[in-house]
Amino acid sequence: MTYWVVQIVNGLSFGMVLFMISSGLSLIFGLMRIINLAHGCFYVWGVYVSLVILRATNNFLLSIMLGSLAIGILGVMLQRFFLYRFQHSESSQVLLTLGFTFALSDLALWIWGGQHRAIPKPPIIGWSLAVGSMSFPFYRLIVIVVGVLVAIGLWVFQERTKVGALVRAGVDDSEMARGLGINVPLLFTGIFGLGAFLSAFGGIAGGLLTGIYPGAEWEILLLAMAVLILGGLGSLKGALVGSLFVALVDNFGRILFPEFALFTVFVPVAIILAFRPTGFFGKS
Amino acid sequence: MEVLAVDNICKSFGGLQALDHVFLKVGVGERRAVIGPNGAGKTTLFHIISGILSPTSGSIFMLGKDISLLPMYHRVNLGLSQTFQIINLFKGLTVLENAVLAIQGFKRVKHTIHRPLSSYKSLIPQAEELMEQWGLRGRRDVRVSSLSYGEQRLLDIMLAMASTPRLLLLDEPTSGLSLAEISVVISKIKDLSREITVLLIEHNMEVALDLADRVTVLNVGQVVTEGTSTQIKEDPRVKKIYLRTKKE
Amino acid sequence: MKRFFGILIILFILAVLPKVLGTYYVTLATQMLISAIFAISLDLLIGYLDLPSLGHAAFFGVAAYTIGILFKNGVNHFWLNFPLGIAVAVAVAALFGLLVLRTRGAYFFMITVALAEVLWGIAFSWRFMTGGDDGIPGISRPSLGFIPFSLGGATNYYYLVLFFFLVSFLFIYIIVHSPFGHVIVGIRENELRMRALGYNTWPYKYICFILSGLFAGVAGGLSVYFKGFVSPSDLAVTLSAEGLLMVLLGGAGTLFGPVIGAGCIIFLEHFISAYTERWLLLLGIIYIVVVMFAPQGILGLIRSRIAKAG
Numbered sequence: 001m002t003y004w005v006v007q008i009v010n011g012l013s014f015g016m017v018l019f020m021i022s023s024g025l026s027l028i029f030g031l032m033r034i035i036n037l038a039h040g041c042f043y044v045w046g047v048y049v050s051l052v053i054l055r056a057t058n059n060f061l062l063s064i065m066l067g068s069l070a071i072g073i074l075g076v077m078l079q080r081f082f083l084y085r086f087q088h089s090e091s092s093q094v095l096l097t098l099g100f101t102f103a104l105s106d107l108a109l110w111i112w113g114g115q116h117r118a119i120p121k122p123p124i125i126g127w128s129l130a131v132g133s134m135s136f137p138f139y140r141l142i143v144i145v146v147g148v149l150v151a152i153g154l155w156v157f158q159e160r161t162k163v164g165a166l167v168r169a170g171v172d173d174s175e176m177a178r179g180l181g182i183n184v185p186l187l188f189t190g191i192f193g194l195g196a197f198l199s200a201f202g203g204i205a206g207g208l209l210t211g212i213y214p215g216a217e218w219e220i221l222l223l224a225m226a227v228l229i230l231g232g233l234g235s236l237k238g239a240l241v242g243s244l245f246v247a248l249v250d251n252f253g254r255i256l257f258p259e260f261a262l263f264t265v266f267v268p269v270a271i272i273l274a275f276r277p278t279g280f281f282g283k284s
Numbered sequence: 285m286e287v288l289a290v291d292n293i294c295k296s297f298g299g300l301q302a303l304d305h306v307f308l309k310v311g312v313g314e315r316r317a318v319i320g321p322n323g324a325g326k327t328t329l330f331h332i333i334s335g336i337l338s339p340t341s342g343s344i345f346m347l348g349k350d351i352s353l354l355p356m357y358h359r360v361n362l363g364l365s366q367t368f369q370i371i372n373l374f375k376g377l378t379v380l381e382n383a384v385l386a387i388q389g390f391k392r393v394k395h396t397i398h399r400p401l402s403s404y405k406s407l408i409p410q411a412e413e414l415m416e417q418w419g420l421r422g423r424r425d426v427r428v429s430s431l432s433y434g435e436q437r438l439l440d441i442m443l444a445m446a447s448t449p450r451l452l453l454l455d456e457p458t459s460g461l462s463l464a465e466i467s468v469v470i471s472k473i474k475d476l477s478r479e480i481t482v483l484l485i486e487h488n489m490e491v492a493l494d495l496a497d498r499v500t501v502l503n504v505g506q507v508v509t510e511g512t513s514t515q516i517k518e519d520p521r522v523k524k525i526y527l528r529t530k531k532e
Numbered sequence: 533m534k535r536f537f538g539i540l541i542i543l544f545i546l547a548v549l550p551k552v553l554g555t556y557y558v559t560l561a562t563q564m565l566i567s568a569i570f571a572i573s574l575d576l577l578i579g580y581l582d583l584p585s586l587g588h589a590a591f592f593g594v595a596a597y598t599i600g601i602l603f604k605n606g607v608n609h610f611w612l613n614f615p616l617g618i619a620v621a622v623a624v625a626a627l628f629g630l631l632v633l634r635t636r637g638a639y640f641f642m643i644t645v646a647l648a649e650v651l652w653g654i655a656f657s658w659r660f661m662t663g664g665d666d667g668i669p670g671i672s673r674p675s676l677g678f679i680p681f682s683l684g685g686a687t688n689y690y691y692l693v694l695f696f697f698l699v700s701f702l703f704i705y706i707i708v709h710s711p712f713g714h715v716i717v718g719i720r721e722n723e724l725r726m727r728a729l730g731y732n733t734w735p736y737k738y739i740c741f742i743l744s745g746l747f748a749g750v751a752g753g754l755s756v757y758f759k760g761f762v763s764p765s766d767l768a769v770t771l772s773a774e775g776l777l778m779v780l781l782g783g784a785g786t787l788f789g790p791v792i793g794a795g796c797i798i799f800l801e802h803f804i805s806a807y808t809e810r811w812l813l814l815l816g817i818i819y820i821v822v823v824m825f826a827p828q829g830i831l832g833l834i835r836s837r838i839a840k841a842g
Contacts, residue, residue, distance in 0.1 A: 029638060033637075033638065034638075035638050035641060035642060082820070082824070085824070086823075089827075090637070090638075091584055092823050092827060094584075094641065095776075095780065095819060095823045096819070096820055096823050096824070098586075098773055098776075098816075098819060099815075099816045099817070099818075099819030099820035099823065100816065100820070101816065102770075102773070102812045102813070102815050102816030102819065103812075103813050103816030103817055103819075103820070104816070105812065106810055106811075106812035106813035106816065107813055109812075110810060110813070218769060222645065222646070222649050225642045225645060225646060226646060228642065229639070229642055229643060229646060233638060233639065266646050266647075266649055266650040266653065267650065269646055270631065270646065270647060270650060334728070336724075355727075355732070356727045356728060357727045357730050357731055357732045357733070358732075360727075360728060360729065360730035361730050365728075366728055368725075368728075372722065372724060372725050372728075373722070373725065374718060374721040374722050374725065375721070375722075376721055377717075377718075377721060381714075384714070385714065385715070385718045385726070385729060386729050388711060388714070388715070389726070389729035389730040389731055390729070390730055443725075443729065444728075446729075447729070447730060
């Protein structure tokens, strides 16, 4: 029994990591209508950069925040100098992000080499929390809590702020939006940066659990896409539900069918797609 | 037997009731105008008749046949044809290519993938004849995006006419045109054979009353009244609807 | 007329190539031709259906694996393995098409990736059938049965690939210029209007999708006998992405463009890989440069230069 509860906690914590990453992807799509294929790279680079900062400062919390911030800035620059020039063509923007992915992932390989990196874990990882007769890995519970906080923060942002309302509605007519006093370029750049930040942040949180290895950027991108396919593009609620679903399926899939670990997630995705092409909560 | 029967059609979008128990009957060869202020539901009605939208409740009958559940292309094959309020042509292709596609469309059952190039060529004379009828022969190799707005509107109707439909839906065919262009379009519509039944949405009252035998007035998704052009012209209710919206 | 002679010259060059160049270049040319078939199959999807897909490697890899798995189980007759490989690719395309054609734009894009990933995952994980991570090595080229033409040497295999390339290109060229092809273009330009003109657009899209999978399967089948092995990388997103770049670089919707694009990318890959390991970095940069400065591709650039001059 304990075993299954622990597994559920494992699944939920990874689900929260996945949520942080896919919410960024969802936000970017919701507003800019592009699938940011470089999202997985933000995840990976977040970890590498924060490792560099960690080595320099030895401060765990600082390296998480600075690392995520650095990637947020990277995202801002990519959007501002490359993507924004192709406002009118979503397919061009998607292809640009594909180019970035190849370039960034190979660059990371070049700079940091190709071994599986285990991130030096702070003592917090070893702690466990005893609840009744069961003991849980403390870190995973923290991740769940942080994830919930992020989810609440994003919800407040989308539902209660003016900017959030714009993101929710999507800016279909930028002329009109500008007429309403909205700085559209700033909005786009800001949200892209936020998405990158979230991905890096989630990446570091997740990276502590799994480590980093070449190909991770593709794997996480695919998982995030599976989440969005299921939950529906552009829906925060969908990203949350989808993340938890994918994480739990992935976790239990690995336990029950270890040989097929890498694609157990996509089978239910394909099935659900067959019946509901826009996912559970999607807006097309 | 009427060509078109709209039977108790309702359409709601979420909370918005776009069409509210609409009944309409159009006889063979009739010219029927559907008028009403903005947001009355005219285009929605057209989209339900043609199959772009499906009704929330009610049925559509064309030539006695229930077409309510049929996909658009099927309705077209049964004799329906339409033009669009916002110009909807093959902008990147030439006038000739547009015409050939339209003609191939109604002959489509005869063309398969392995037919040699020559069968495509056989469509060109027919396309030329069609363009000749509509005065666009001279613009044959021009890309649609380079045509004038008036020419595009004519092309729009021409494409819809390629299949010699039984029922032609025209959605604001003179919208955005100059006076000269409008009179060209009007005369072309007037020249259409009475074997074709025409249903048209028109914002321009004069054009609508000029072309139509009968007029249906819609407001806020409901049929307010229906009658001959003369009757509608004099109807105080119709004046009120338009005046009220003007004031607003 | 000029075009006709141009093509004759190119055909001549392709035909005598092995007599003039050494084995290294012959194998390079073979690889270029195989990629060219993959690229034109993808062009049907991207250039003609306007459905940018990142999962095209699925059809390529499935054909390759079919041949590999048959080989692993002792079956290796060209006229059995090769058509079966293509048939499986067609079956997969038929299945994917049902799921994927109801969607557009971003959803379509993501779903093609997801579906290709399922196949990749199967190839990676199902050690027993597919050899897992290691793939299936040592696949030898079979005889051509009653045709007295050995596939063993580089030159002879080159001619086989050239034959299939010419057949594929011709086939697709005819399709694209047929009434069917014009309907496809019409659907690409304005699907709603096509439906309003009486076309049932779905079967046209479906058939085009399956054809695109078919020819990707041809490329995959030729590839596995060329390399002598098959591995999960034949199903990977990176392969699909390379194909996408080939089409873009050459010019989508032109057929000739993707062939040129394939040649360029393969050439660059070989050339660059001799000096550095950073091929993917360069690939990414080429992507960015092409999208930013030449989105119509090489052929598009040439055409607009001609239009400007003329």
